[in-house]
Amino acid sequence: MIxxxxxxxxxxxQVVENWLGTFKIKNVVVxxxxxxxxxxxxxxMRFSTPQDxxxxxxxxxxxxxxxxxxxxxxxxxxxxxxxxxxxxxSGLKIxxxxxxxxxxxxxxxxxxxxxxxxxxxxxxxxxxxVENNVDVYMxxxxxxxxxxVGSL
Amino acid sequence: MxxxxxxxxxxxxxxxxxACEHVVGVKENVLSVSIYPKMSIDEIKGNVKKASDELLKKxxxxxxFVDIPGGTPMNVVLPLAKDIxxxxxxxxxxxxxxxxxxxxxxxxxxxxxxxxxxxxGKKSICEVKSILSNKI
Numbered sequence: 001m002i003x004x005x006x007x008x009x010x011x012x013x014q015v016v017e018n019w020l021g022t023f024k025i026k027n028v029v030v031x032x033x034x035x036x037x038x039x040x041x042x043x044x045m046r047f048s049t050p051q052d053x054x055x056x057x058x059x060x061x062x063x064x065x066x067x068x069x070x071x072x073x074x075x076x077x078x079x080x081x082x083x084x085x086x087x088x089x090s091g092l093k094i095x096x097x098x099x100x101x102x103x104x105x106x107x108x109x110x111x112x113x114x115x116x117x118x119x120x121x122x123x124x125x126x127x128x129x130v131e132n133n134v135d136v137y138m139x140x141x142x143x144x145x146x147x148x149v150g151s152l
Numbered sequence: 153m154x155x156x157x158x159x160x161x162x163x164x165x166x167x168x169x170x171a172c173e174h175v176v177g178v179k180e181n182v183l184s185v186s187i188y189p190k191m192s193i194d195e196i197k198g199n200v201k202k203a204s205d206e207l208l209k210k211x212x213x214x215x216x217f218v219d220i221p222g223g224t225p226m227n228v229v230l231p232l233a234k235d236i237x238x239x240x241x242x243x244x245x246x247x248x249x250x251x252x253x254x255x256x257x258x259x260x261x262x263x264x265x266x267x268x269x270x271x272x273g274k275k276s277i278c279e280v281k282s283i284l285s286n287k288i
Contacts, residue, residue: 013175017251043284143177 002074006084007100010035010077011045011055014100014141020053022142025073029056031063031087032079064091081118081125088132097129099138099149113138113147154257154265155181155207158217158245159200159225162186165217165245172250179254181207187224196228204232213238213262215253215269217245240266248276 003023007015010030019025028049035041036057049055058066060083068074078084080102088094101115102108108117116138118126126149130136136149156179158165165184173179183203187196207214214236218225221243233239240262242249249269256265 013251017175017255018177021255040284044280047280047284141175141177 002068002076003098004076004078004084004094004096005098005100006078006081006102008079008103009101010079011048015075015077016048016050018141018143019075020050023073023075025075026052027054027056027069027072027074029058029063029066029074029076031058031060031076031083033059033083060086061090063087064093081122081129085125085129088129088134094132094134096135096137099136100140112149113140115140153181153211154213154215154262155183155204155211156215156217156250156253156257157183157185157200157203157207157229158250159185159229160187160219160245161223161225162188164219168245168247168250171247172254175251176254179257181211181257182254183207185225187228193224193228196224197232200228200232204236208236215239215257215266216241217250217253218243219245238262242266242269242273244273246273246276249273 001023003019003025010032011028020028030045036059042057046055063076064087078087084097099112099116102117102122103115104117107119108122110118110123112118126136130149137146138149139146158169163186166186169182169184183206185199185203204214214233216229216233216239218229218241226241226243229241233241249272252269252272253265256268260268
């Protein structure tokens with residue numbers, strides 16, 4: 001099982017203390033071009049990840065060729081929708097996409113939920129992701145109901 | 153099932169539960185008791201007793217969390233906990249400890265849960281800058 005999630009905080013409390021335990025996930029893949037090169041941020045994330053979990057860092061265009069083991073559960077974390085679309089365009093197949101956290105910033109005037117805000121540009125990106133037959137749903141933590149994005 | 157009661161000076165416990173719920177979601181059988189300077193000891197005891205009785209309708213064990221060792225919350229809780237066979241009073245509550253408790257209270261056996269909260273709670277108190285800078 002692979003859970004793809006967009007969360008601009010990547011590895012944080014909701015992921016570490018909730019998603020990983022709830023779905024028995026022992027493998028986390030952080031997708032980010034900048035973090036791959038950033039030893040400090042990688043070390044911080046290793047520190048925050050449970051010791052019995054494996055943590056990998058990959059560049060956006062390399063997710064498609066990541067060697068997922070079918071017998072394991074994965075959480076794949078993206079920082080933003082633009083990276084998801086880039087990964088899809090580079091050949092990654094995603095059935096479902098969890099929107100966990102896209103926090104408010106200037107220009108993100110479209111509110112989808114408590115921790116989900118989009119700019120006009122991100123709205124269009126999301127549209128294109130949905131058009132790629134990705135079932136996009138909003139859910140910060142597993143105990144919340146999934147809310148399907150469907151059509152905006 | 154295990155109930156959780158966080159007893160603290162002022163509203164600390166209630167807010168701590170709220171903070172934990174952002175991470176683990178809303179859990180059942182979790183209560184807080186806030187203690188204010190103007191309250192009498194009897195009133196405080198009454199409030200803790202009321203919370204305990206409510207949880208004991210559904211739970212067979214209670215985990216009490218209090219803030220500082222030796223403070224009023226601890227002093228009020230101890231005599232009540234003495235009469236509840238499966239109960240524990242854990243001092244120094246922090247968010248890591250409470251998150252562990254809320255996540256595992258209904259899936260782990262009571263004594264192992266208490267041990268885990270103590271071990272992992274202590275582990276959560278650390279100076280991370282020095283830990284991380286050693287790795288670079």
